[in-house]
Amino acid sequence: MTEEQARFFYDNAMYGMLIDFRPTQAAVLAWEAAESGSEVPLLKAMDKLELLEQETLKAEFYPFENWYRETWIRRRPRFYNIHYSYHKLRAYLER
Incomplete structure (x- = not known):
């Protein structure tokens, strides 16, 4: 795969899946934390x-x-902002 093809694949296929995959991985780990009582x-x-x-x-x-x-469209506390899970979990851990 050329560099241009790799960029196209990342931007148009891979990154969209990562936006869904990473918070899902984090949610599974958060569930494990809730069940175990550990912050690890x-x-x-x-x-x-x-x-x-x-x-x-x-x-x-x-x-x-x-x-x-x-931006005014993608505000921090909105669930459709791709940074939403990151900000929420960071705020929870900083408490």
Whole structure:
């Protein structure tokens, strides 16, 4: 696969699946944390969400810099913001 094909595949197929996959992985780990009473799975869940944040940065290239940043449309507390799970779990862990 050429570099151009790899970029196309990541942007148009892989990244969309990652937006769904990483929070799902984090939710499974959060469920394990709730059942066990341990915060260790929550820290692992945060790792999954931080990985999504890094993958989001990979998807932002010229001319789409800051494409997924928070705006008046994509506000931080809204569940349809791709950063929603990350912000919620970080706020919970910082309490």
